[in-house]
Amino acid sequence: MNSIPKQKKQISLSQYIIEEQLKIPHASGEFSALLNHLVYAAKIVAREVRKAGLLHDILGSTSDTNVQGETQMKLDQYADGAFNNSLKICGHLCVLASEEHEEIIQIPNGYAMGKYTMSIDPLDGSSNIDTNVSIGTIFSIHQRLDANSKEPGTEKDLLQRGSKQRCGGYIIYGSSTMLVFTTGKFVTGFTLDPSLGEFLLSHENMVMPETGNIYSTNEGNSSYWSDEVKNYIHHIKSIESGKKPKTARYIGSLVADFHRNLLKGGIFLYPNDTKSSKYPNGKLRLLYEAAPMAFIAEQAGGMAVTVKGERILDLEPKSLHERTTLVIGSKREVEEFLTFIQKK
Numbered sequence: 378m379n380s381i382p383k384q385k386k387q388i389s390l391s392q393y394i395i396e397e398q399l400k401i402p403h404a405s406g407e408f409s410a411l412l413n414h415l416v417y418a419a420k421i422v423a424r425e426v427r428k429a430g431l432l433h434d435i436l437g438s439t440s441d442t443n444v445q446g447e448t449q450m451k452l453d454q455y456a457d458g459a460f461n462n463s464l465k466i467c468g469h470l471c472v473l474a475s476e477e478h479e480e481i482i483q484i485p486n487g488y489a490m491g492k493y494t495m496s497i498d499p500l501d502g503s504s505n506i507d508t509n510v511s512i513g514t515i516f517s518i519h520q521r522l523d524a525n526s527k528e529p530g531t532e533k534d535l536l537q538r539g540s541k542q543r544c545g546g547y548i549i550y551g552s553s554t555m556l557v558f559t560t561g562k563f564v565t566g567f568t569l570d571p572s573l574g575e576f577l578l579s580h581e582n583m584v585m586p587e588t589g590n591i592y593s594t595n596e597g598n599s600s601y602w603s604d605e606v607k608n609y610i611h612h613i614k615s616i617e618s619g620k621k622p623k624t625a626r627y628i629g630s631l632v633a634d635f636h637r638n639l640l641k642g643g644i645f646l647y648p649n650d651t652k653s654s655k656y657p658n659g660k661l662r663l664l665y666e667a668a669p670m671a672f673i674a675e676q677a678g679g680m681a682v683t684v685k686g687e688r689i690l691d692l693e694p695k696s697l698h699e700r701t702t703l704v705i706g707s708k709r710e711v712e713e714f715l716t717f718i719q720k721k
């Protein structure tokens with residue numbers, strides 16, 4: 378007799394969060410509540426991104442620049458407000474860090490102090506907004522250093538290694554809106570059903586293929602790269618000894634480039650500039666780009682290192698907006714990259 382096909386659970390993210398909490402004895406529910414506040418803000422941003430350009434002039438850039446010296450797009454500011462205004466008063470955080478703010482974001486007076494910290498890139502890849510290319514939000518949650526403290530959180534509570542994250546995740550505003558995250562037990566993906574206004578479970582236990590034929594990097598920067606990185610890229614493009622070259626795919630939004638490689642396999646690299654002062658330590662930010670993506674990559678069976686071969690999750694952040702190089706993707710592909718930098 379044919380086995381009855383296993384019916385796919387149609388479960389919303391909110392239900393999933395509660396069910397996962399029920400599996401943890403003595404869970405306070407604070408973490409679940411925090412995630413649900415994040416999800417609510419994500420729905421608001423997704424709604425705005427979806428209709429960007431249709432209504433009030435939300436596209437285009439402002440006259441402001443953020444801490445990175447980058448021109449702030451209107452949707453950048455909107456997303457920053459949507460996430461931070463709801464998260465800083467949700468009662469489950471003690472402090473926040475945002476790509477759009479130079480200093481830490483304190484919890485306003487009169488609001489409860491929680492035991493978690495959040496580092497967030499509210500809208501990553503925003504230079505792509507006006508051309509309708511996929512963009513995303515990246516977030517990282519830690520528990521504060523003294524879980525029992527009711528004092529305001531500090532920068533120290535934020536500057537923790539990626540390996541101590543409680544949660545790492547992203548929202549990708551693409552052909553559909555997906556929220557992908559891990560809490561250290563595999564990686565799960567949810568797709569927004571706009572007709573319901575709910576994120577529904579769509580990708581249970583996401584596993585990154587061990588190998589992949591896609592490489593993703595901005596080759597316009599190759600003149601600045603180290604010889605080891607250049608040799609690796611030359612190798613994966615070569616047809617010597619009948620080898621099949623890899624395929625280049627580069628969107629320019631970390632969330633979109635990573636999400637594709639998570640599903641299809643491959644490798645993403647953002648090396649540092651060795652011959653210019655533009656990005657001597659790499660461009661991507663450790664706290665709210667590389668570390669949460671590295672958490673997801675490792676939980677999905679992949680790897681994430683710097684161009685020197687250091688594990689991203691072991692790096693001790695020294696400052697909120699510290700930059701790092703990033704080589705992330707399928708385990709075998711990153712391992713092959715590592716053989717090129719050990720060849721001293």
Ligand code: P6P
Nearest residue numbers: 501502503595629630631632660
């Ligand atoms: P480049 C977007 O600005 C971002 O921070 C990442 O999302 C993306 O991977 C990278 O920068 C793209 O940088 O220099 O190739 O435009």
